[in-house]
Amino acid sequence: MVFTPRTAIVTGSDSGIGKATAVALAAAGMDVGITWHTDEAGAKDTAEEVRAQGRKSFTARLDTTDLPGCGEAIDQLAAELGGLDVFVNNSGTGDGKPFLDLDFATWKQTLDTNLNGAFVCLQHAAKIMVDAGREGRLIAVTSVHETQPRVGSAAYTASKHGLGGLMKVMALELGQYGITVNSVAPGEIATPMTDQTDEDPHQASRPGIPLGRPGDAREIAAVVAFLASPAASYVTGASWPVDGGMLQMGPQGGSHIVSTDWLEA
Template sequence: MPNEIAIITGASSGIGRATALHLAGLGYDIGITFASNSQGAQETARRVKAAGRRVAIRQMEQTDPASIHAALDALVTDLGGVDVFVNNAGTLAFDDFLSLKLEDWNRVVACNLTGAFIAGQVIANHMAASGTRGRIVNLSSVHEAVPLKGGAAYCSSKAGVGMLTKCMALDLASRGIRVNAIGPGETATPMSGAVEGEDVAARKRPELPISRPGKPEEMAEAIAYLASPNANYTTGTTLYVDGGLLLMAAIGNQRTIMEALGEKA
C-alpha cells in the first residue's frame, strides 16, 4: 500500500471522483477540490472514508489564482504533504470560429490552461520545498492532438496543457518530480451527459476501433499508472486513452482509398 497523499482537483464527479476513489483503494489519503458541486464533493469524500483513508475537501475556483493558492495550500497543510497531484479541473465551450466569443475563449483558457499552470506550480513548490519525489498528472485530451469542429478554445487549451506538461517535466526533473498527462477521448461523465454507473457499451460509437465511450474508471487506471513506481522512467508524455480515436484518420483514409479503387475497377 502506498500510504501516500494524493490531491485531485475537480473531484466532485466524473474522472476526478473516479480517480479519488481508485487512489483511495490503492492506499492513498486524498485531498479534493470542487468548484460549485459541494454535495458531489461530500459524496466523494464519504466514499474515500469508507475505503478507510483520510480525506480533506476545499472549494476552489479554477479561474481565480488566489482561490487556487488558498485551496491547495490548505489541503497540503491538512493532509501533511502531497506526493501525487492530479490536475483535473476543467471546462468546455464549443462554437464556430466565426461566432466564438472572446469571453468564452478567455474562460476556457483561464480554466484549462492558466489554472492548470497555477495549480501545478503551487503543488510543485510544495514538493520541491519538502524534497518529495512527487508525481503530477495533468488532464489533457485527445484533442490536444486532434482538432474538433467548433473546438478552437477547448482544443487550443488542451494543446497548451500538452506542451505545459513537457516544460514542467523538463524543469522539475532535477527535483525528482515526474510530470505526465493523460489524453482522454470521449468519456462517460456528467460533463458529457452521462449518468454515473451507466452501461457505456450502450452508447454505440461504430466509428471508433473500440466502439464505445471510455469509463471514468479507465481514466483513473491510467492516472494511477503514471503516479506509480511502474512509470518511474516516464516523464513529459501524454498517454492517450481514447478508444483508438487517433486511428480514425487511418480508417477514413483506408475507406477513401478502397472506394477509389472500387471506382477504378
C-alpha cells in the same frame, strides 16, 4: 528507497473522471484532497467513498478562474493532508463554440479554467513537492484534443494544446527534483461533462471509435493511478491517450461518425 505515495490531491473530483480518480488513488493507499466548484454534495460523496477505502479525505472549493488565488486551495489541502506526493489536475470545461461565433468572454473563461488555472495549481503543487525534498508525481487530465483539433472547439483545443505543452516543459525542468510529469488524454468518456451521467458506456454504440463505445471514467482513473504509482518511476514527459483508438481515426474521428463504413476496404 522506493517512492511510495501517501497523499494526493485531485481537482474537480466531485464527479466523473475526478471522482473515479480520487477513489482509485485511495484504493492504492493514499489520503486524498478533493476539490469542487459548484457541486459540494458531489465532493462530499467522493470523500465518503475515499473514507470507505480506509483513507483520510479533505474537501475544498476551487475556482480555477480565480487567478491567481486558486492556488491557495492547493496549499490548504496539502497542509491538511500533511504533505503532497501526487497532484492530479483534472478540473476543466468545454464550450463547443465555433471560431467565428466565439466571444472573448467565453474564450477567456475556457482558457482560464483549462490552462491558466491549471498553471497556477500545478505550480503550487510543484513548489510543495520541491520544498519537501522528495519525489512527486504531477499528472494532468488533458484530452485527445491536446494533440488533435476538432471543429467547433477552438478555445477548448487551444487550452488543451497549451496544457499538454506546459506539462512537457515541466517534465524537463522538474526531473532534477525526482518529480515526474505526465498527461492522460481521454477520448469520449461517459461523464456529466458529456451529458452521459447515468449511461453505461459498454451499452452505447460509437461506430467512429475502434473499440465501438465511449470510455468509463474508471478506465481513465486506472491509468492515472498507474502514473502515480512506484511502477511508473521512469515515465515522464509522456501523454497517454485513453480513447478506445479514437486518435487513430484522425482529428475528426469519434462521435461524429455514425456508421462503420470506414471499416470496409
